[in-house]
Amino acid sequence: MTNREDLLKAVIDLDEDKAYKLVNLLLKEGVRTNEVIEILREGVEVVGERFNKKEYFLTELVMAGEIFSQSALLLKPYMKEDVNKGAKLETVVIGTVEGDVHDIGKNIFVTLLKSAGYNVVDLGVDIPSQEFVEKVKETNAKVVAYSGLLTVALESMHATTEALKAAGLRENLKIIIGGLPVDELWMKKAGADAFTDNAFEGVKIVKKWLGGAA
Ligand code: B12
Missing domain, CATH: 3.40.50.280 (Cobalamin-binding domain)
Known part of the structure; x- marks a missing residue:
């Protein structure tokens, strides 16, 4: 499995520690924040589907949210490089x-x-x-x-x-x-x-x- 696939699986399995390690790994490999967000989103979407099917419950939704929020903190410093500055401070x-x-x-x-x-x-x-x-x-x-x-x-x-x-x-x-x-x-x-x-x-x-x- 590639690190991307591993990350997707870690999010779906709600394996927090593994997810954070893989986010860091992908960022170090130079994967863009946009792409990492899409992988995370795909993962929480599956969590949402399982919630719909009653295979997962509210606790799992909360966990998925937590994994995403914490991962977003890891992404933050890299996001700056991925967007260009706006001209005006509107x-x-x-x-x-x-x-x-x-x-x-x-x-x-x-x-x-x-x-x-x-x-x-x-x-x-x-x-x-x-x-x-x-x-x-x-x-x-x-x-x-x-x-x-x-x-x-x-x-x-x-x-x-x-x-x-x-x-x-x-x-x-x-x-x-x-x-x-x-x-x-x-x-x-x-x-x-x-x-x-x-x-x-x-x-x-x-x-x-x-x-x-x-
Ligand atoms: C995590 C989560 C929660 C967490 C939220 C934690 C938090 N701090 O946000 C908790 C556990 C609190 C929660 C609660 C509930 N949830 Co919820 N939740 C989710 C879950 C799994 C992930 C959502 C998420 O964060 N995605 C990741 C982010 C990054 O994606 P995103 O929001 O789409 O954002 C991206 C873009 O859309 C964009 N974006 C977002 N906002 C904006 C705004 C602008 C202006 C722009 C330009 C871009 C932009 O930027 C992001 C990156 O590109 C989804 C499942 C899913 N498929 O999404 C269900 C889901 C949204 N939840 C659902 C439900 C039903 C609920 C509850 C009613 C459950 C309950 N029985 O209590 C409650 C509602 C509480 C409430 N009043 O809001 C349903 C909604 C169904 C519906 N059609 O209404 C979903 C779809 C799950 C499902 N399949 O049933 N949930």
Whole structure:
């Protein structure tokens, strides 16, 4: 088995120590953070499928989340090398929308945006629409980003955009949504301008909007 396959297996088997060793090994071998994240994601996706089939339970979901979060910390120093600096220090407001507490993917996107030189205001998880509105107003942000992994997050994303519209803030604002289930339909229903399930792609989109080296 290659180290990549070993890592995938370690995540699926929830073998924490082995997973961290392999992440470090791959990084030392020069494998890009993007690729390591994709392997980890594939692993937690299998964990999610097993959870659906009732082969794994909430404890295993928590474990999978922990493995991903800790691995993301190992990746952090390498991410800086994998994104180019943005030209301007514009502000991006981000949060996981109301009803959803998944934040591992959001945190990866936040790290990448910061590495690219943006000023990121991370509201956290389970954020009511009004909190997004207040922060956008306060910071004069040109981009707002919603993260969400649960089906119910779509309703919250829609509500947040409606609240931004009601506050008269939508016109000069770009909205990007991200998370495992997002697609074009979600983007339309959420009233957003862009979507992606890849944090690196997300940074490229933000750069296109705000300026900065591609
Ligand atoms: C870990 C995990 C948890 C952890 C979360 C820990 C944490 N701090 O985030 C815990 C245990 C808390 C949890 C709880 C629950 N979970 Co959960 N969880 C997962 C799991 C296994 C992995 C998610 C993950 O972190 N993936 C890795 C990250 C890196 O991927 P990602 O989020 O997609 O992020 C990438 C991109 O999407 C992107 N990105 C993410 N956000 C954003 C935002 C922007 C703007 C951009 C540009 C990019 C971007 O960047 C990342 C890197 O590219 C998934 C299974 C799966 N297939 O994903 C289930 C899953 C999401 N959970 C699920 C469920 C059902 C739940 C619970 C309801 C379980 C329960 N019975 O209590 C609760 C809900 C709690 C709540 N209110 O939110 C379901 C959702 C089903 C659905 N359709 O709604 C899933 C799909 C599992 C399944 N197959 O059933 N969960």
